[in-house]
Amino acid sequence: MDTQSIVILDFGSQYTQLIARRIRELNVFSAVLPCTASLSEIQAYNPIGIILSGGPSSVYDADAPDADPKVLELGQPVLGICYGLQFIAHHLGGKVRPADKREYGHAEVIVEDAKTALFAGLPSHLHVWMSHGDEALELPAGFHRTAVTNNALAGIVNEDRKIWAVQFHPEVHHTPLGKELLSNFVFDICGAKGDWTPAHFIETTVAAICEKVGSDHVLCALSGGVDSSVAAVLVHKAIGDQLTCVFVNNGVLRKNEFAQVTQNLRDKLGLNLVPVDASDRFLAKLASVTDPETKRKTIGREFIAVFEDESNRIAEQTGGVDWLVQGTLYPDVIESSSVRGPSQTIKSHHNVGGLPERMKMKLIEPLRDLFKDEVRRIGRDLGMPEDILQRQPFPGPGLAVRILGEVTADRVAILQEADDIVVKEIKAAGLYSKVWQSFAVLLPIQTVGVMGDQRTYANTCAIRAVHSEDGMTADWAPLPYDVLKRISSRIVNEVRGINRVVYDITSKPPGTIEWE
Numbered sequence: 001m002d003t004q005s006i007v008i009l010d011f012g013s014q015y016t017q018l019i020a021r022r023i024r025e026l027n028v029f030s031a032v033l034p035c036t037a038s039l040s041e042i043q044a045y046n047p048i049g050i051i052l053s054g055g056p057s058s059v060y061d062a063d064a065p066d067a068d069p070k071v072l073e074l075g076q077p078v079l080g081i082c083y084g085l086q087f088i089a090h091h092l093g094g095k096v097r098p099a100d101k102r103e104y105g106h107a108e109v110i111v112e113d114a115k116t117a118l119f120a121g122l123p124s125h126l127h128v129w130m131s132h133g134d135e136a137l138e139l140p141a142g143f144h145r146t147a148v149t150n151n152a153l154a155g156i157v158n159e160d161r162k163i164w165a166v167q168f169h170p171e172v173h174h175t176p177l178g179k180e181l182l183s184n185f186v187f188d189i190c191g192a193k194g195d196w197t198p199a200h201f202i203e204t205t206v207a208a209i210c211e212k213v214g215s216d217h218v219l220c221a222l223s224g225g226v227d228s229s230v231a232a233v234l235v236h237k238a239i240g241d242q243l244t245c246v247f248v249n250n251g252v253l254r255k256n257e258f259a260q261v262t263q264n265l266r267d268k269l270g271l272n273l274v275p276v277d278a279s280d281r282f283l284a285k286l287a288s289v290t291d292p293e294t295k296r297k298t299i300g301r302e303f304i305a306v307f308e309d310e311s312n313r314i315a316e317q318t319g320g321v322d323w324l325v326q327g328t329l330y331p332d333v334i335e336s337s338s339v340r341g342p343s344q345t346i347k348s349h350h351n352v353g354g355l356p357e358r359m360k361m362k363l364i365e366p367l368r369d370l371f372k373d374e375v376r377r378i379g380r381d382l383g384m385p386e387d388i389l390q391r392q393p394f395p396g397p398g399l400a401v402r403i404l405g406e407v408t409a410d411r412v413a414i415l416q417e418a419d420d421i422v423v424k425e426i427k428a429a430g431l432y433s434k435v436w437q438s439f440a441v442l443l444p445i446q447t448v449g450v451m452g453d454q455r456t457y458a459n460t461c462a463i464r465a466v467h468s469e470d471g472m473t474a475d476w477a478p479l480p481y482d483v484l485k486r487i488s489s490r491i492v493n494e495v496r497g498i499n500r501v502v503y504d505i506t507s508k509p510p511g512t513i514e515w516e
């Protein structure tokens with residue numbers, strides 16, 4: 001790759017992605033690689049600097065995550081953070097031990113070496129956030145201390161070898177001047193240009209797609225969601241008519257979504273869009289399925305079947321479809337390459353998985369290096385309308401994973417009505433783009449109620465609203481009581497079949513965002 005980048009080696013810290021974000025906010029591209037990445041994998045990113053992340057292990061543990069110590073000798077500047085500092089000390093001949101006093105949370109750091117470039121322009125006392133139980137007790141030869149807390153060492157450097165390290169976490173919000181420190185590293189030490197802007201990304205991506213695709217034909221599975229819409233517009237910008245987008249009604253879309261999205265994407269984005277109403281096919285396959293994973297897999301398979309049919313159909317006009325566009329994002333990539341190998345399957349995100357191999361199409365994933373907020377920024381730069389960019393994420397398996405128990409046309413219709421009320425009230429309260437997602441879930445539980453002096457025995461609906469940065473972790477959102485009150489009262493009054501509304505107050509972890 002030609003773009004300058006900072007490579008972050010991940011030792012398993014829960015904040016590794018934050019380091020990447022902070023650096024990207026400085027308009028410098030950064031890539032997270034597992035700590036086990038080979039030197040050639042690292043070099044492929046054209047790094048101008050390397051950051052070693054924190055991590056939960058101790059460097060002296062037998063199974064501690066390890067990187068090739070040669071990363072310290074590549075010639076590019078290195079910044080170690082927490083475990084990263086300990087990794088440097090350990091591998092270059094220092095000593096790391098459990099500390100007498102562990103430090104968790106806020107700490108005050110005194111900068112002893114104000115001349116070192118990492119602390120340039122920063123005050124002599126820094127408020128920082130610590131999270132460690134180990135300590136580098138002896139420094140390797142050629143290193144000296146740059147900062148301390150009243151308990152322990154907080155920073156080291158070897159200027160000759162261009163290696164800096166800090167024991168605290170500059171990437172977290174609780175280290176207020178952390179971004180300035182990272183900026184010192186990236187610009188003053190590594191010499192970054194800071195030219196990784198949306199415009200630059202669009203220009204290089206469009207050029208790369210043109211070169212890759214040539215005169216081939218490309219299919220894009222388009223859901224109207226942010227990711228696939230931005231991906232489609234980027235590819236369309238590159239190859240115009242050679243792109244066909246397919247939007248499938250899988251029978252579990254939201255109320256009026258099929259018609260509205262079709263029109264919106266055609267009118268506002270000018271895409272060549274083929275809407276395929278396959279709702280009967282999907283609902284037939286879903287009949288009597290109640291297990292969440294089986295639902296997801298059933299829907300995934302049916303998506304594949306529909307896309308196969310469509311690509312065969314347009315093959316006659318186009319001479320065959322060679323490429324498939326996917327809206328894969330960076331968290332998807334990182335999640336499947338964690339330090340200790342791919343994480344356990346919690347749910348099968350359908351993500352048109354399996355499609356490429358079976359259809360023999362090659363993949364185009366223009367957004368695979370980006371976070372969702374970055375995707376929205378690219379979309380904005382592409383001139384896409386805000387109502388598309390601000391859409392909350394909606395899972396491919398749709399309402400099927402929000403209808404607990406069997407998915408039937410009747411139950412879909414009930415949930416569509418309830419969901420529509422949630423969306424409208426959240427929008428009316430000005431909260432729609434302030435929360436990550438907000439939606440209704442139809443439970444397989446009937447309860448007794450009383451309406452108009454009549455006994456009712458009907459369904460329960462749960463409301464879920466969460467705050468999140470990337471969907472990987474989430475906090476339940478404390479929606480204002482008056483909003484909840486309007487939602488509840490409207491659902492019970494307006495939706496036939498629901499007589500009780502409850503509110504989900506579970507974060508992720510331990511819950512997940514969707515119920516299935």
Ligand SMILES: Nc1ncnc2c1ncn2[C@@H]1O[C@H](COP(=O)(O)OP(=O)(O)OP(=O)(O)O)[C@@H](O)[C@H]1O
Pocket residue numbers: 220221222223224225226227228229246247248249250325326327328351352391392393394395396
């Ligand atoms: N109804 C659909 N018709 C066609 N393709 C779909 C449909 N639903 C999902 N997809 C495909 O599955 C992919 C994954 O869906 P996902 O919901 O993660 O992304 P998205 O819809 O593009 O964005 P968002 O996360 O904002 O909803 C989409 O990018 C799209 O390629």
Ligand SMILES: O=c1[nH]c(=O)c2[nH+]cn([C@@H]3O[C@H](COP(=O)(O)O)[C@@H](O)[C@H]3O)c2[nH]1
Pocket residue numbers: 296347348349350351393394395396397437471472508511512513514515516
């Ligand atoms: O395209 C998708 N296909 C899926 O199968 C799928 N399952 C969950 N989601 C969305 O992913 C985020 C995290 O969801 P969970 O906490 O429920 O795993 C949330 O934003 C979910 O809406 C999906 N998106």
Ligand SMILES: NC(=O)CC[C@H](N)C(=O)O
Pocket residue numbers: 013053054055056057058059081082083084131132133134135
């Ligand atoms: N957050 C970290 O990187 C911790 C590193 C190491 N496990 C310690 O406790 O000191």
Ligand SMILES: [Mg+2]
Pocket residue numbers: 223225226393394395396
């Ligand atoms: Mg979606």
